[in-house]
Amino acid sequence: MYFYILSLSSILAYWIIKAAVSSNKDRVYARRKACQPCACLPQTERVIGYSLFKQDATIARQGRSLQTAQDRFRLFGDTFSGVILGQLFISTIDPENAKALLSSQFADFDSGKKALFGPFLGDSMLTTDEALWKHSRSLVRPHLGRTQVEDLSNLEGCVQNFFACLPKDGSTVDVQHLFFRLTFDNVIQLLLNETISTLSCQPGSNLHMVMKAFDSIGDLVNRRATLGPLLRFYCDTAMNDACKILHDFVDRIIEKAYRKRKEARGSTPPVSFLDSMLDSTDDLEKVRYEVLGLLLAGRDTTAGTLSSLFYVLARRPDVWTKLQTEVNRLGGRSPTYSDIKGLKYLRQLIDETLRLYPPVPVLFRAANQTTTLPRGGGVDGKSPVLVPKGTVISCSTFSLQRRQDVYGPDAEEFRPERWDHLTAHWNFLPFSAGPKVCLGQTYAYVQMAYIVSRVAQHYEGIEKRSDEPWTEKWSITLMNASGTKVGMIPKKGTVN
Template structure:
């Protein structure tokens, strides 16, 4: 009896898939033996083929603001490195400093971000979505704009800090500082980047800027949804998100056009020299400097949006998490006030901020206990090896397959009592008097992708903290009985906000 061609093709296809699968298994088995690799401990799962139950568990935990405690508990139950399957894809999760160093630094070229399809509609092909040669170009383009001279100019920041201080009551009335911090950093970031602030702290006077801030907040929340959906994001559509991205990119595009036009008018060195000879000091504008290196509007828009996202969220979350902790630790607040009092009411300069040790300890401890980037991931672009985490004792190397995701949660790593002591979950700035963490604590990432704006964020946050102490002062009280819980966006802050009162002493 003759078999139909369709059936024969189907059988041949199945055989080819089986052969390919077998050859892949043999290839990886040989690689594992060559490098002495052993498998990571598997996460107990009812079904590992699709891993849909794990996906649902994590989505539910994220919605209930308890994904980070869930990850901490998983590592306590199943070790510092384990593997699992989610939505049909096997992953590895680790909180071993040696592995994080390998991912971010030693074997940097073996990994990619793998996030362009999630973040691309908003950020395009900028530094936070690109890999390889494109990323190298982005970093080379942006690096010259983060010089010490630019981040040490605190005069423009003072203007926005004064707007913030005007909204903080000094009579003990409860205020939620978190939304104010996000408005502050939006204002200061747009001033630094565009040369014009959206002035969201003065939102009644700047409707266009306030609309931009609103759309930016919405677009970011949607980007996080897309990222969490993983492979399922291809089925997720939101017209409002598309419209928000169009609005945001058009808004920023207007500033790009202005910068290109400005540079076309004042493009020669002679123009700059003539202005200088007349005593005219040009105010630094990030976008104008960037536009001197490329006149491609899309590239400029992509990079500026990436820096705006990081510049706003990183500092706002650091400030929010820090004041959440300060309000619950009056002894730390008193010691901070004593250090600030040494300024005798003067606005701190850049070098003075760098010399304020206890302020630095406070920010370091905030970044340790409540890391702004609480978790991260990479995708292997080729077969590679993690130094530890395999075998029964977790000390053998692990083979990472091509296209396999590897995630790492700083929030869980920073709570390891074997690394930070039995008080690892306590807010204790004094630990930084002797703590030199290396790869056990990298709040601004590490390796080639270490955050370009690290000093910018620390300077802005430190200056704002000092000015609040100087201008508001008093006793800082918590007005919220909730323990800290995560509000996870592209950066992590407090789910319940930062409700406090400043009481006169």
Template structure:
């Protein structure tokens, strides 16, 4: 017993020594760079600040309220881990999104690599650049303008809608519609007509994909602790998802690649013959594509159902239009649909917060000192959290009525590059931005043609559910006439 106690005391002394030593080194660096610390937010759990982490990911407006209290930049310190710096200062957001001093690999790759390998979601530097370069041709406007597959999916959705004023939750219907579209775009898969030689059906792949992704995200959260838990179920789930992707990589190898509107897997296959690397890019593309457009449209319909005048405006613009009128370029030029989608992304961003980690000792241009105007020293390993939900509620940019859904505000406001980040910006700006806007615009136009009246069947406030992205926790319950 005495030995155990002495060992524990020795470990505590070493920990305290290391903490004080790190603090002295930090202070020396701060002084040498002329930096000042940011205002600090206290935590209830002092060792790791776990109460702050739970609130940040569990309640979307949490960071916004803290920014209202502390200003554009503050930090959260704990006894054991490095501080978390939270910022909505545009100079800092620009720095984090454009500097090579910040990245994602240390926080993502260890937990995600077994499932989705190395690619644009999990790596930095040359590997990230190579991955993004290979993916970029698939998002050329000529390749994302073909809406025939999405047309079929919208047709099916419209046929399934009730017309008797009964309540329907549009969220799961939109999710399935855009999931099928994503499978077609990424893998060239038509879920309704899978070949018998495939190792599993599209539905079975989706289930294994989601299970593997869930376990992978748990791995990210738990860090090294994950290694202490059983691994066999996780590895089997990953292997099942991998087999489906590997099968379609093989199918792409046998095709000549001349079909118009190539799938992403075929575009990758024409640029590299490394099947493991292709699989990694495909799975990461599915991770990025699976929810984003469906959540954007779900949130837009959630808001439109509560503001019927904008639904009436949509119908006025699109009722009577032929399918040949609903082209990608025309949809992107529709001021009404683009205003609605941008206002939706402002109020309910798909990524309400985005994290980066300092890859080396560096600094932020502002945020330090009582007036937030001094540079800040950022030690290697520090987590940076950019609160886009809070950023999009700046009354100086968007007007005093920031909580009001008012699409026409976009006729007069002109946010600068780092003031509105519906699709990110900088090195990691979303490659699929135009694709998401085109598809969401098309679906809005078609639904406005089919639905005369769209009214909300849910009196509760919108509530976010944070996972890989942020979706409506209560769905999108509406009545349709």
């Protein structure tokens, strides 16, 4: 017994001394950098932070996390700190801090996504940092060419399948559900050159099971995030089951394409992103994880944004009328890439939706070394802030993009015209920024613009069919918890 007590005492003493030495080094570093403390959330204790954890868990279940964070920024300023389950965190909406996180001090921070997404995405561009991330990005980026962005022929077929799912009599439909199917089908075709229709798949079919698994990933990742440091001890059977379904689905497509490329022996040019990837690597597991990461990003961010936009359109007939007036200039024909670039008001609609309902409402980073944020310290909030190694930083794009000092006193309102003369820079980050900016953002804009313009050409109006307020559902991306229930009123002769 004496031996065990002595051993435990020695371990405890070691950690106390180590923490003291580290704390002293941080104080010296903070003085050298002229750091000042930032505001702190009021907590009964800041060692474990269990009460704040319980409070935030309740708020999350009520769908109020983003609004609560915005209220805290109003109370405590643009940058504040707290402790949850022993983890120090700093929350900020200061654009200079956002710039430091994503660009000027990029090397000081890791994404921390591997623990959450590892079973699904492995070592891919979306989960890795530093050398592994650079390798993944160098492998993926050359194969996302301009030709794929400008070729919209495949998208039209997906849009027609979407139209076929809308009631012809204008009865109520939840288009949010359909948008997630539409964007998945389109991204599969774009990346893998495979034609599928999850919009028409039957319950119980293999494709239906794939979609159920894909739909579950967001909630499963969200649950893993709530476990914090306990995640390492958690056996996530549900996540593993969903991953197996999705891995098997993508692996079959990859292996078929791989055999074709080997048989062709370079005699035929690649016709898809997948073909190009397979011409540059034989690591099929690596290809799988990169493809799944792009599928996830390409489906969820676009579908969530479209859902929020149509929620607004159903409640703003003035916006719908102005949109139709612009789109009518096309004369009913399918828009080309060049046409889309000229639809100024439609671009403003998309930007305003991304501003108020950003697909990724909070950007997280973790300090991989002791560093600083350029602002947030001191009484005036203008001094640097110490960021000890391991600190989690959250930048709420949801709140950042509603700053009244940037967007005006009506920042909470949907007003697309504000983009006539607005240059937002680091106050507008729907696709992140810096070295890890979303590679697919151009196609996301084009895809959303094409879908919206085709709907405006084929439908006379959009009617709201629910009085429920927009309520956040935030897992991987942001969407309305109650869906987007609308009535789509067809134009005569445009929808069979």
